[in-house]
Amino acid sequence: MSSSRHRLSGLPALAALLAVAGCSSSDDGAAAAVPRPDAAVAKLCRNLDAKLPRTVDGQRRSDPRPASALTAGWGSPVIILRCGVPRPPKMIDPKVAEGSDPDAVAGAVNGVDWLMERQGGGGYRFTTANREAYVEVSVPAVRDSATVLVALAPAVQKAIPEGIAD
Template sequence: MNSFRHRHTSVLGLPALVLLITAAGCSSADDSASAAVPSPGAKAAKLCQNLDKVLPAKVDGERREDPSPASALTAGWGDDPAIILRCGVVRPPKMIDPKVAEGRDPDAVAGGVEGVKWLMEKQDGGGYRFTTASRRAYVEVTVGQGRDSSSVLIDLAPAIKKAIPAGVADLTVSN
């Protein structure tokens, strides 16, 4: 008889478990953005960890909400669309494209904001990807359509200048 009651309880518990899993899947904690974690060499990884410690709590008026999976190499702010920072990324091919340097590439522009040089690339969907130039580690920031890109870069510049020194990036990638 105990065996029957146990099966009966398990069957009744199954719909409740499904409901609980479904509700958990819809929670705000699960609404965070995701970002691929870069695999920089040891020198760049150390710089990126230092950057993570000095990043602002707010960017473009949005509070920090890091993407998943959690990593000291990624950070995020806001949502819809989220501002995503990835540190230790590989050098973008456009960074050494002569058309960009000469201003002849309509989808990529080089420039600077608050003492940090950036490569700006248009993304599908209307957003932009910015990658630092002339720093010892490449930092990539994606800004979705509808966000004020200049405000984002102005807010991030002090932390980048503090943690990522000017110079030539370490092009080593860890395995």
Template sequence: MHSSRHRLLTLPTLALLIAAAGCSSSDDGPRAAVPSPDAKVAKLCQNLDKVLPRTVDGLDRNDPEPRSALTAGWGSPAIILRCGVPRPAQMNDPEADGVEADDVGWLLQKQDDGSFRFTTTLRTAYVEVDLPKAHTADGLAPLADLAPAVKKAIPDGIAS
């Protein structure tokens, strides 16, 4: 995804959009489907898992089941990270929304339940972060917390 082809939202605009989503959710424990990337991407994802922060947006790590180096979580309801996901079809849409947090570009997808899904752009592996409705009030704070690890483990480039 080339950022000049997509509408980028500014931090204040995104904060308002996310704040409008409201808060409330509950879960019995995080669960996440484990991606099935090729060996090269799986290695990048394993490296990412090693450098992920212990806390995101002040929330302690709370990894989803089944346990995998390709998934991670924080808080409850959990902010879920999945590494090695397929390229989202919405990246083909020149009108898709994108954001940037600490020099990492993300495709922004608002979900029907008020949550948000962010997927990295211009990286050699796709990293997806699901931000539950209950954790949307802080805007891009979770992405900013994750950006140093993404930059360290997932090189710039185009994922295949």
């Protein structure tokens, strides 16, 4: 399988990604579907869980139900992280790479590549790219997406090696 298939090319400047994201949104509930990755990815995700910060965007960690090392949460409305999710279909959509899909933008924050997808209610979902596991972060409209991604980038860099997840 070619790694270029999964590469996000022509990443726009960090400023463009964050300007589009502004403040963001997701499900305000305290529940999250637990991903079901293979054993190798689950191990990476458990490593990530151990490295995640206690606070994000000024919000204390408060994990969603059901309890799992593959999910994490902060605040209310909750910022949700899920590790080991499947590759988003838009990640290989040529319109995203060309920058012509207004609902999906590729960019990098502090050394971590992300696909940003607009969600209902003014929110955004970010999914890592070019890492051995896909990490998804849903950010509520009342939270600052830039602050969230900056806070999570060091843990992702340490726990999830660069590479192609599938």
